[in-house]
Every structure is written in C-alpha cells, then in structure tokens.
Amino acid sequence: MxxxxxxxxxxxxxxxxxxxxxxxxxxxFAKPQNITPKKLPVSVIVCAKNEEENVKKYIPLLAEQNYPDFEIVLIDDASSDETLEVFEEFEKKYPNIRLVKVQNNEAFWGNKKYALTLGIKASKKDYLLFTDADCYPTSTEWITAMSSQFTMNKTIVLGYGGYEKINRSLLNKVIRFETVLTATQYFSWAKTGLPYMGVGRNLAYKKEEFFNVNGFIEHIQVRSGDDDLFVNQAANKINTTIAYTPESFTYSKPKETYKEWFSQKRRHVSTANYYKxxxxxxxxxxxxxxxxxxxxxxxxxxxxxxxxxxxxxxxxxxxxxxxxxxxxxxxxxxxxxxxxxxxxxxxxxxxxxxxxxxxxxxxxxxxx
Structure with missing residues (x-):
C-alpha cells in the first residue's frame, strides 16, 4: 500500500x-514587455452599484489619464445611495464622461451583465477598457499601457488587477498571493494559446468581440462572470494577448476579514462550473x-x-x-x-x- x-x-x-x-x-520567465503607444479610440467602462465613496475617489483618476482619445462611460446600476448624483456631477465637470442610468428590469433585476450591456451599447469608441468602481490605475499611463497591446489580430487584452498591501496582515498576504497565482495562471495559459479567463478589474477588448458572441447572452442567467465567462467564450490563441507592464496595473482595496474574502471567492469559484x-x-x-x-x-x-x-x-x-x-x-x-x-x-x-x-x-x- x-x-x-x-x-x-x-x-x-x-x-x-x-x-x-x-x-x-x-x-x-517572459521577457519584459514594451509599451508602444497607440492612438486607438478607447471607451473606459465603469459599472457601479452603491459605490458612492469609491467613485468619488477613483473616477477623477480615470479622467486624468494621459491619453489623446478616450471617453469614460459611467453606468449607474440602479443604486440606492448617492452614486447617481456623484456621476451626474462628474458628467458636468468632465466633457468626455458619458452617463448611463439603469433602471431595475424585471427580467434582469440585479444583473450586472444587463447594466454592462447597456453601457457597451452606449459607448462611442471601438475599443473598450473595463475596470471596477472600487479600482484605480497605478499611473496616468494606464490606458496607454493597456491599449498598446492591441494589434490587428490581438483584440482582447488581459490585464492585472491587484490588491493594496496591508502591513502585518497574514490574510492580506493570502489574498494577494491568490491574486498573483490566478494572474500567473490566466497569463500563462494565454501565452500557450489557450486563454480561459480574465478579470473585470482590468480587461480590454474591441467592441466587435462583444457582438461576435452576442454579448453575455449565453451565460446571462449566471449572476457573475461578466469578465471570466466572456473571455472563456470569446478568447482564443489568435485574438488574445496580455499586458503586464507596471503602468498597466490596477489596484483595489482587499477584504479585511476572512469571512468577507471567503464570500468573494465563493462567487468567483462558482463561475468556473461554466468554463469549457x-x-x-x-x-x-x-x-x-x-x-x-x-x-x-x-x-x-x-x-x-x-x-x-x-x-x-x-x-x-x-x-x-x-x-x-x-x-x-x-x-x-x-x-x-x-x-x-x-x-x-x-x-x-x-x-x-x-x-x-x-x-x-x-x-x-x-x-x-
């Protein structure tokens, strides 16, 4: 035995x-990545539900990006706090901000994919760059770094969305290690020609990729997966690449209790049941x-x-x-x-x- x-x-x-x-x-062991700036038209898309405090802090960081041709599409997903009011103030302040107001829909109530679909359809640029309402870019060159990886064939770009460091916190180290391991996995499989997921905290693709697979329709009944299930469906060895220069990173605040993180990971893991x-x-x-x-x-x-x-x-x-x-x-x-x-x-x-x-x-x- x-x-x-x-x-x-x-x-x-x-x-x-x-x-x-x-x-x-x-x-x-991949070689360092270079940034070759491109002047592609980019729509930065942010979907928020009850994120009043976060959007106050982070939307100005997006508006201050050093990029020649971009708009910001802010989607208020029927928030019950002051998120919509904050968005309306930003719309007045920044000329390149476009606001999408989502009302609760009986068929799609509480479904982020429905809200994102409305935002994508409202966007005016050919290339879409996604992040979450509680995320922020590491530099004013974030759009430049992510869009630089687009080519004629590479129309899906997977980025890294990390979490802030909290000193003397073992939980924080576990959360960040899990994030590094996950990124290593989806970056590596993409480099082998078998991409399987990406994270909505930092993801870009050409708008036509969304419509080529009829958006989120094949997994609209799944409450999560607007990022990884979409990539799992749409990405392949020809159209997918990765961005891993430090300028391309985004960060967000990590959970501070094990219970909160455990619940978050349960949601993430549940979508893997729908992978290929x-x-x-x-x-x-x-x-x-x-x-x-x-x-x-x-x-x-x-x-x-x-x-x-x-x-x-x-x-x-x-x-x-x-x-x-x-x-x-x-x-x-x-x-x-x-x-x-x-x-x-x-x-x-x-x-x-x-x-x-x-x-x-x-x-x-x-x-x-």
Missing part, C-alpha cells in the same frame, strides 16, 4: 512540476494535485516510508514552485510575497477546499 502511495506521490510531483515549469514558466471542459479539467487537475501533494507527503513521512526519497521530492517541488512563483510575483510587483510562499500556499489550498465544499451545499451571494 505504501509503495503505491509513493508512486502516486511521484506522479503528483511531476504533475506539479509540469504546471509550474511547462505552463506557468511561460509568464514567470478543457479549462475545468486543467484547473481541477492543478488544484487537486496541490492538495494531494500535501496529503501524500504527510502520510508517507508519518510512516517514515522511503523518507529520503520523499524529502528529495519535496525539496525538488518546492525549489521549482518557489522559483516560478517568485519570478511571477516580481513581474507583478508583489515581491514581499516571495518569502511567505510556503505558508500562504498551504492556507490557500485548504481555503479552496472549504470553498468547494461550501458551494456544494449553498449558493454564493452575487452582485449587490
């Missing part, structure tokens, strides 16, 4: 090495192999069975994964996470198992 577990453990280690070196290494079969398989295999790696290592070491071999495999796996993760974190300017890798990875793995089990028995709460 133990010899079987050892062979199984060896197989799991090789699966992990394949993911980290064969797939994730394509982003981790290959994407569900590759994600499932990766996360399953992560869990089995720890469980099998614990069992084999507890019985001291071939412990030298087990320790050698542990050292090999950690050397490779730590190196790849470190290079990825460096590219995404999350360098402090490097030394915390073993701890935050273990916390994240068992949190993901908890999320999976919880989602089986209850549905997560979506758009406010």
């Amino acid at each position: 133990l010899i079987f577990l050892l062979y199984f453990f060896i197989a799991i280690v090789f699966i992990q090495i394949f993911y980290y070196l064969g797939i994730f290494g394509k982003f981790a 079969p290959f994407d569900k398989i590759q994600l499932g295999l990766f996360y399953t192999s992560q869990l089995l790696f720890f469980l099998l290592a614990i069992v084999l070491l507890s019985f001291q069975f071939q412990w030298i071999v087990v320790l050698a495999l542990l050292a090999t796996r950690y050397t490779i994964t730590w190196t790849v993760t470190g290079f990825s974190a460096g590219k995404l300017k999350e360098n402090d996470l490097k030394i915390w890798f073993p701890i935050v990875e273990m916390i994240l793995i068992f949190t993901q198992i908890n999320i999976f089990i919880t989602n089986i028995f209850s549905k997560p709460v979506h758009w406010k």
Whole structure:
C-alpha cells in the first residue's frame, strides 16, 4: 500500500512540476514587455452599484489619464445611495464622461451583465477598457499601457488587477498571493494559446468581440462572470494577448476579514462550473494535485516510508514552485510575497477546499 502511495506521490510531483515549469514558466520567465503607444479610440467602462465613496475617489483618476482619445462611460446600476448624483456631477465637470442610468428590469433585476450591456451599447469608441468602481490605475499611463497591446489580430487584452498591501496582515498576504497565482495562471495559459479567463478589474477588448458572441447572452442567467465567462467564450490563441507592464496595473482595496474574502471567492469559484471542459479539467487537475501533494507527503513521512526519497521530492517541488512563483510575483510587483510562499500556499489550498465544499451545499451571494 505504501509503495503505491509513493508512486502516486511521484506522479503528483511531476504533475506539479509540469504546471509550474511547462505552463506557468511561460509568464514567470517572459521577457519584459514594451509599451508602444497607440492612438486607438478607447471607451473606459465603469459599472457601479452603491459605490458612492469609491467613485468619488477613483473616477477623477480615470479622467486624468494621459491619453489623446478616450471617453469614460459611467453606468449607474440602479443604486440606492448617492452614486447617481456623484456621476451626474462628474458628467458636468468632465466633457468626455458619458452617463448611463439603469433602471431595475424585471427580467434582469440585479444583473450586472444587463447594466454592462447597456453601457457597451452606449459607448462611442471601438475599443473598450473595463475596470471596477472600487479600482484605480497605478499611473496616468494606464490606458496607454493597456491599449498598446492591441494589434490587428490581438483584440482582447488581459490585464492585472491587484490588491493594496496591508502591513502585518497574514490574510492580506493570502489574498494577494491568490491574486498573483490566478494572474500567473490566466497569463500563462494565454501565452500557450489557450486563454480561459480574465478579470473585470482590468480587461480590454474591441467592441466587435462583444457582438461576435452576442454579448453575455449565453451565460446571462449566471449572476457573475461578466469578465471570466466572456473571455472563456470569446478568447482564443489568435485574438488574445496580455499586458503586464507596471503602468498597466490596477489596484483595489482587499477584504479585511476572512469571512468577507471567503464570500468573494465563493462567487468567483462558482463561475468556473461554466468554463469549457478543457479549462475545468486543467484547473481541477492543478488544484487537486496541490492538495494531494500535501496529503501524500504527510502520510508517507508519518510512516517514515522511503523518507529520503520523499524529502528529495519535496525539496525538488518546492525549489521549482518557489522559483516560478517568485519570478511571477516580481513581474507583478508583489515581491514581499516571495518569502511567505510556503505558508500562504498551504492556507490557500485548504481555503479552496472549504470553498468547494461550501458551494456544494449553498449558493454564493452575487452582485449587490
């Protein structure tokens, strides 16, 4: 029995090495990216529901972008606070702001995709750049950096949406590590020619891509997924690229309690059930192999069975994964996470198992 577990453990280690070196290494070890400014017409689209305080702070940062041809489409999704009033003041102040007021629709009540569809249809530019109401760009060159990756063929650009750093917070390190790992995954698979998701905090695509797949209609019944499900449906090896220069990043405030973050991740994870079969398989295999790696290592070491071999495999796996993760974190300017890798990875793995089990028995709460 133990010899079987050892062979199984060896197989799991090789699966992990394949993911980290064969797939994730394509982003981790990629050359620095250049920005070649383009003068493409861009509509920055922000959908907000009850985000009064956030839009007061962050919309001016978007309006101050150093870019020659852009508009900002502000979508108020039937807010019950003062979001609409704040938007109306911005519309008066900035000539390139376009306001879309969404009323509750009986068929699509509370559905962010319905609100986004109205905003996209109201936009006047050919290229769309999305961010959330609680996000802000790292520089005035954000639009330039994201739009610079568009070409004649590359009409979908996946960006990085990070979270602010909170000192002396282990939860914050876990949240940011999970964000880095997720970005490493979708950046790397995009570079292999198999893009499967993006994040709405920082995502761009040509408007025609939206209409080519009839918008969100195929997954309109799914409350989340205006970003990852759209990319999963529309992206391919020909039309998709990535942006990872520091100027292209956006940031937002992370959750400050485990309960809030857990609820957020439940919503994110639930949309993966609607991914294409290959994407569900590759994600499932990766996360399953992560869990089995720890469980099998614990069992084999507890019985001291071939412990030298087990320790050698542990050292090999950690050397490779730590190196790849470190290079990825460096590219995404999350360098402090490097030394915390073993701890935050273990916390994240068992949190993901908890999320999976919880989602089986209850549905997560979506758009406010």
